[in-house]
Amino acid sequence: MRTGAQCVIDGLRDAGVDTLFGIPGGVVLDIFAAMYHSPLKFILTRHEQGATHMADGYARATGRVGCCLVTSGPGATNTVTGLATASMDGVPLVCITGQVMSSMIGNDAFQEADTMGITRAVTKHNYLVKSADDLPRIIAEAFYIASTGKPGPVVIDLPKDVQRAATAAVFDGKVNIRGYKPAVEGHPRQIVKLARAINRAKRPLLYAGGGAVAGDAAAELTALARKAAIPVTTTLMGLGAFPETDPLALRMLGMHGTVAANHAVSACDLLISIGARFDDRVTGKISEFAPRALKAHVDIDPSAIDKNVAADIPVVGHVKHVLRGLLDLVEPVERREWLAQVSDWQKTYPLTYDRNSAELLPQYVIEQIYEVTGGDAVIVTDVGQHQMWAAHFFKYTRPRTFLSSGGLGTMGYGLPAAIGAQAGLGSGRTVVTISGDGSIQMNFQELVVAVEHKLPVKAVILNNGHLGMVRQWQEMFYNREYSGSVLSQPGGAPYLPDFVKLAEAHGALGLRVTSRQQVAPALRKAIETDRPAVVECVVKPNENVYPMVPPGASLTEMIHSLA
Amino acid sequence: MKHVITALVENQPGVLARIVGLISGRGFNIESLNVAPTHDPTVSRMTMTVPGDDRVLEQVTKQLNKLVDVIKVTDLTKRRYLNRELVLVEVAAPAGKRAEIAELAELFEGKVVAVQARSLTVQMVGEQERIEDFLRLLKPFRVLALSRSGVIAVARADEAPAGSNAK
Numbered sequence A: 001m002r003t004g005a006q007c008v009i010d011g012l013r014d015a016g017v018d019t020l021f022g023i024p025g026g027v028v029l030d031i032f033a034a035m036y037h038s039p040l041k042f043i044l045t046r047h048e049q050g051a052t053h054m055a056d057g058y059a060r061a062t063g064r065v066g067c068c069l070v071t072s073g074p075g076a077t078n079t080v081t082g083l084a085t086a087s088m089d090g091v092p093l094v095c096i097t098g099q100v101m102s103s104m105i106g107n108d109a110f111q112e113a114d115t116m117g118i119t120r121a122v123t124k125h126n127y128l129v130k131s132a133d134d135l136p137r138i139i140a141e142a143f144y145i146a147s148t149g150k151p152g153p154v155v156i157d158l159p160k161d162v163q164r165a166a167t168a169a170v171f172d173g174k175v176n177i178r179g180y181k182p183a184v185e186g187h188p189r190q191i192v193k194l195a196r197a198i199n200r201a202k203r204p205l206l207y208a209g210g211g212a213v214a215g216d217a218a219a220e221l222t223a224l225a226r227k228a229a230i231p232v233t234t235t236l237m238g239l240g241a242f243p244e245t246d247p248l249a250l251r252m253l254g255m256h257g258t259v260a261a262n263h264a265v266s267a268c269d270l271l272i273s274i275g276a277r278f279d280d281r282v283t284g285k286i287s288e289f290a291p292r293a294l295k296a297h298v299d300i301d302p303s304a305i306d307k308n309v310a311a312d313i314p315v316v317g318h319v320k321h322v323l324r325g326l327l328d329l330v331e332p333v334e335r336r337e338w339l340a341q342v343s344d345w346q347k348t349y350p351l352t353y354d355r356n357s358a359e360l361l362p363q364y365v366i367e368q369i370y371e372v373t374g375g376d377a378v379i380v381t382d383v384g385q386h387q388m389w390a391a392h393f394f395k396y397t398r399p400r401t402f403l404s405s406g407g408l409g410t411m412g413y414g415l416p417a418a419i420g421a422q423a424g425l426g427s428g429r430t431v432v433t434i435s436g437d438g439s440i441q442m443n444f445q446e447l448v449v450a451v452e453h454k455l456p457v458k459a460v461i462l463n464n465g466h467l468g469m470v471r472q473w474q475e476m477f478y479n480r481e482y483s484g485s486v487l488s489q490p491g492g493a494p495y496l497p498d499f500v501k502l503a504e505a506h507g508a509l510g511l512r513v514t515s516r517q518q519v520a521p522a523l524r525k526a527i528e529t530d531r532p533a534v535v536e537c538v539v540k541p542n543e544n545v546y547p548m549v550p551p552g553a554s555l556t557e558m559i560h561s562l563a
Numbered sequence B: 001m002k003h004v005i006t007a008l009v010e011n012q013p014g015v016l017a018r019i020v021g022l023i024s025g026r027g028f029n030i031e032s033l034n035v036a037p038t039h040d041p042t043v044s045r046m047t048m049t050v051p052g053d054d055r056v057l058e059q060v061t062k063q064l065n066k067l068v069d070v071i072k073v074t075d076l077t078k079r080r081y082l083n084r085e086l087v088l089v090e091v092a093a094p095a096g097k098r099a100e101i102a103e104l105a106e107l108f109e110g111k112v113v114a115v116q117a118r119s120l121t122v123q124m125v126g127e128q129e130r131i132e133d134f135l136r137l138l139k140p141f142r143v144l145a146l147s148r149s150g151v152i153a154v155a156r157a158d159e160a161p162a163g164s165n166a167k
């Protein structure tokens, strides 16, 4: 016989979990007691939101399921943003939440929350466990659901009495859920149809999203693009699925996409979407998106197809399998004219900024991060202008090296996700979070966790004194009235907060740079130390991200400057 | 257009909330809803009527299919299917009108199931359209209370798509 709590610990072990992020509380003490005698590594975070983002960063960086453990009530409600972030971006998580005694549920007991109701819309699936006998099966199912199909977060809500109950139940079978059978193999007829369309196309374009990364299909994508001479554009989530140093790489498309990518979308005659979902930040005005193209959509999630854009050639299946099938069927060609056109756009309209500026520009800092790390780093971002510059001025060549909250756009994601990534990858890898002075303050407290566990993450703060992306929209579309977007009031204390002192107070190395010359040495110092480090870069307060497609406009209507 | 969607789902707590949440979260109104176990007691059948645009409802159907507890979803609207609804309706019935109401009920194969001092309660079972017809004709008599079961439906086993000439 085992207790429910022991079943949890055994189930996690059987699922291959090595690290758990979370915070204890009254109704999960039995699980913590069982964990005390297990080899599981528990990372005590300072906020449950931090725990979910750490588990998320761990999962995105390693491809394994991220795991967290929190208490009932406020512990559970604090996970909501992290679950929603993971849900939007298809990140596999299992989150165990404690619940009050079964007999008290619904009585407004101390620290009771309707976790099932609250998390229903932000999870792929959730369970309220009624009996310890079900627990071994439910844990196995939760990991299976989280990691197969389009991955996503699963919550297991576990009342205290179920943790304490004894059971003889074991689960050693294969998971079999009759309502959940994700398709894997793409339909052969559809694959042949798509291969024919590729062979016939004059101006094909691959458009790769987060699914290409999550589906571990970067190698197949690259092989297909090279064999059939197809340029590749990626979404923010798809960065790293195709090496950006390759001449076929058009880099990111959409609202802050490159001119080459957005022009190619508008000009192509075949658009092949690989694990992307035609998000509004990508398509701009949907009726004018890829207007000349036959649209093929490869996705493991049938509900992604025809959601925003009608697909002419839908292929439901795992992107890796489908790409392998295509690779056998496409003919090697040169497509000289199309590639010349594309390369002309690339040369004429590179991503750029004022390289002669006397002020320290944020783009320069990112380029220096690329230089100093030799491009070999895992970059984790927050949300805002710095996120876009991190996408533009660092070149991603491998999957799982750019981690960002794409779908939900969660400020506060970066630092904890970087800590989780470092925990998953080990301290040998360089993990850099690029953040803004706004975002970093949302979960700064988690820096302590990095220090405590010797996870040497490097946080680069591009301090522009503003909620920069909001300021940019106000400058461009709201009469330059900076309502609620100023973080450092003119004439106020020069550094509020003082990030260097804040870093030091958390036990990390703190550095500040205010000029170009200081950037590379400071970055080197931060990367060389085996401690976590914070590098605050005081940058020009009103630099904008370009190009920009105004919201709701067509991708060809790019703004390049306000002048 | 009104869609009749039927789903086989796990007979478990929380499943109904998940399905209803998914539909209402997208701003659709479920006009009628019926749930009960099937011949397999671990499986329930839900039948819903949801008015809405075809393309959007196709998306909703796909999203429903994605739910782990949902075994199978079918939008019956484009297929051959059988549907029935049960209504209980209480109609004001002064002495002079009773015969007339009873006669109308009989025409629709309905049945007077309760007789009160000033009213009659009629039960009727039938296809949705016939129910609507019946209720329209009852209207002039002043309906005092109406309870409808919501439509239940099953696809025809011989699966010929609507409009086809298959025998």
Ligand SMILES: Cc1ncc(C[n+]2csc(CCOP(=O)(O)OP(=O)(O)O)c2C)c(N)n1
Binding pocket: A382, A383, A384, A385, A386, A387, A409, A410, A411, A412, A435, A436, A437, A438, A439, A440, A462, A464, A466, A467, A468, A469, A470
């Ligand atoms: C949790 C959360 N709240 C609000 C927003 C809206 N928002 C998007 S970008 C942004 C500004 C981000 O500022 P900062 O982190 O300083 O980055 P910058 O744009 O200056 O690089 C805000 C407030 C958000 N994305 N997430």
